[in-house]
Ligand SMILES: Cc1cc2nc3c(=O)[nH]c(=O)nc-3n(C[C@H](O)[C@H](O)[C@H](O)COP(=O)(O)OP(=O)(O)OC[C@H]3O[C@@H](n4cnc5c(N)ncnc54)[C@H](O)[C@@H]3O)c2cc1C
């Protein structure tokens with residue numbers, strides 16, 4: 001991937017984009033194909049999925065059998081570079097000593113950010129999800145509704161490629177005919193759960209993931225996405241042709257060298273670079289946004305990590321897409337006489353209303369899945385089925401207002417690196433009996449996970465910690481966290497549901513329930529959104545429905561920061577849809593000379 | 596304040612939700628005192644002087660782990676063999692005991708080769724020689740455990756564990772293969788055995804021979820994904836619901 005050196009970023013740029021993940025990648029794609037000259041600054045190093053992805057590497061080829069270490073917390077082969085829960089050069093702090101009041105912050109420092117290793121689960125928010133307060137009086141509404149965003153969900157799905165099915169379920173939108181890629185066949189455990197889910201009224205259906213089960217239709221889609229623009233069509237068509245279809249092996253979390261799943265580095269950045277309108281500087285750690293006397297953004301200051309020098313670059317507009325926590329941090333660190341409390345923070349809401357997803361899980365062992373004859377279940381490198389929330393009409397009776405979806409893990413996945421036969425089941429087995437028992441139980445364990453909606457609250461926020469700085473002397477974030485009773489009750493319900501499901505499948509629950517601790521700590525599900533919410537006015541929000549800040553009209557936020565709610569649907573598809581829409585709006589504004 | 600890596604399980608990838616029942620590096624910490632107590636108990640039961648037993652305790656005699664980890668940006672796309680990233684540290688006696696024990700646990704049979712043919716002890720040595728907290732914790736259990744095996748073999752059969760007959764080795768293993776049933780004097784040894792079995796199996800099933808032994812088929816590209824075969828669907832009483 002071609003990049004330039006910091007000292008060569010001297011062109012007359014229209015827009016500076018900070019961050020190269022889902023939001024930054026989408027913004028670069030949208031703007032450069034509209035002819036806008038962009039400079040992308042990425043704090044991490046350059047990263048090339050084609051040459052760096054460990055596709056077929058086995059666990060016996062990795063140190064410690066590929067297991068997690070403090071250096072690689074999701075395992076050796078996971079496509080996270082210079083990141084994890086802790087990064088020595090970029091610490092963060094907690095306001096409380098209590099584990100349940102702390103926030104876990106996962107970051108990656110690499111071209112493409114967390115999109116290189118994300119789970120690729122790509123669910124649309126439904127109409128309810130944009131108007132939660134209207135429905136139940138809690139949390140915050142979005143200033144946009146489903147119909148505003150729908151065209152962009154469709155465009156993103158067409159561009160990145162998402163498999164799934166249209167089931168017409170409540171608040172679980174269909175995509176227009178022909179937009180989704182065909183879903184992969186169900187695995188044994190998924191089909192078994194589907195069958196028994198039915199008796200409990202739980203709809204288990206194909207999940208949506210950003211994986212190409214077929215090659216993209218490069219002859220048709222570019223004209224749909226860029227009608228009348230043959231230049232853009234050619235670039236996008238070429239980029240689509242360069243991506244292969246999934247070959248049904250290798251976990252997606254390692255990244256995909258053939259471009260068969262979505263990562264910014266294989267889907268957004270190549271066509272954006274092909275326009276000739278994008279320069280990328282890696283190892284560019286942005287310190288602050290610089291504003292002029294007119295209160296508009298003039299550019300940014302960044303540290304060139306290669307030389308340690310501070311560098312200033314200018315542009316007509318600035319887009320922040322550094323991930324919601326980092327965007328908050330950059331805004332709070334951008335202090336000036338005009339903006340003494342941080343940029344575009346007149347409302348005092350920058351850093352407020354941070355949300356994650358409500359997570360809990362339960363494992364079971366299913367005798368029906370024991371001793372199955374061997375066959376290949378690798379599939380699409382992630383889950384094939386899930387259950388969308390199915391009890392919208394029963395919120396009152398349930399005692400918690402919002403829903404969760406169920407993700408499930410059931411697969412005869414690549415073994416090794418762990419003990420396949422838990423001691424209690426093995427009953428002391430060693431020798432050939434151990435090997436027989438390991439084979440018997442292999443593939444018979446299933447896990448169910450709750451991924452639920454958290455309602456924003458006043459206790460979950462981030463602020464600057466002026467007593468701690470990162471390796472470049474920049475103040476870091478201090479996190480505050482407290483789950484509310486809603487979320488706890490949701491987890492109680494999820495756990496009972498999973499127990500029922502496991503037992504209906506004839507299985508037994510394996511993991512112990514641990515009461516109030518069953519809820520995962522804040523941040524643990526890595527769906528951090530909020531912190532600079534969108535709304536209808538400058539007093540109660542930081543930006544408008546186009547992710548444009550109220551106070552600085554040429555400053556846009558296109559990661560998760562503008563989310564005023566965090567539906568149970570994993571956030572990234574919505575981040576991309578909002579970014580594309582913000583990009584179209586920015587193009588329109590600049591054509592009208594309004595920036 | 597930051598998160599304490601050692602005390603929390605953070606291996607679960609949020610959206611790559613798996614169902615692996617047990618992850619190897621989650622053994623509860625065995626405090627050093629316990630290890631020492633263990634050896635005191637062994638010493639008492641063997642009626643040996645402290646000195647003889649404490650010779651086996653990791654400490655002054657054992658190499659201290661000083662190597663660095665592989666950092667946050669290691670080369671992923673290449674093979675790393677045990678010993679490449681940090682030195683292996685098992686003594687020849689410990690290695691011999693480990694190889695013998697791994698083969699008792701994972702012998703050659705109709706399901707596949709013996710652990711020793713699959714380099715399992717190299718992986719184990721890499722594991723207990725690694726500069727990370729979970730592995731350092733295992734080191735405190737595995738090294739004395741291997742030493743204990745030889746002491747116990749000597750006490751019962753007058754030789755080191757590796758030189759015993761299979762039946763003699765099994766006689767020792769039978770006493771320590773399941774912690775809930777292990778006698779008071781064997782509790783800690785049983786914890787060692789459980790951990791060792793875990794690690795040996797973790798290595799065994801990471802190899803292609805191990806895949807075959809457990810029934811894993813995959814890691815090979817294919818033009819289609821066919822899902823479970825009819826035989827499996829029939830056994831489960833389900834239909835394939837995706838066309
Ligand atoms: C293991 C895992 C699984 C996940 N699974 C899913 C899933 O299945 N579905 C889903 O919807 N979401 C999932 N997510 C979340 C998903 O990865 C994020 O929502 C998404 O990547 C957010 O995009 P982003 O552009 O906001 O941030 P990122 O992708 O994090 O990109 C931000 C970029 O900005 C850079 N940056 C940060 N600070 C600075 C600075 N000061 N200067 C310059 N650059 C900076 C970073 O280095 C990074 O490259 C998962 C995340 C993880 C970690």
Ligand code: SF4
Nearest residue numbers: 246249252256380381
């Ligand atoms: S499963 Fe498919 S999409 Fe995922 S990494 Fe492998 S080839 Fe790529």
